[in-house]
Amino acid sequence: MTVGKGKRPRDPNQLAKWIVDRSTDETPEQEQELRSSSSSTLPPHVSEYMSLIGRKGGQIGGKRRLKTMTKAQRQRVAAKAARTRWKKH
Numbered sequence: 001m002t003v004g005k006g007k008r009p010r011d012p013n014q015l016a017k018w019i020v021d022r023s024t025d026e027t028p029e030q031e032q033e034l035r036s037s038s039s040s041t042l043p044p045h046v047s048e049y050m051s052l053i054g055r056k057g058g059q060i061g062g063k064r065r066l067k068t069m070t071k072a073q074r075q076r077v078a079a080k081a082a083r084t085r086w087k088k089h
Helices: 012-023 028-040 046-068 071-087
Strands: none
């Protein structure tokens, strides 16, 4: 563990952060640069993009699930869905 400039903090929480910073060779300046660079690379419509990607994955997952399930498993799932739909009324 390398020790940088400055005194070691006396507060236990600050000391813990200081130790982690020193052991990972991170300084507050580096952390600030990481935060500012990561926020500027996000596209303006992140939520729209993520919802499209999630929807696409869901569509693919359903088809694959159908292929891997046996006929009995599909019947059980369908019966459970029907019971749930009819409970609402």
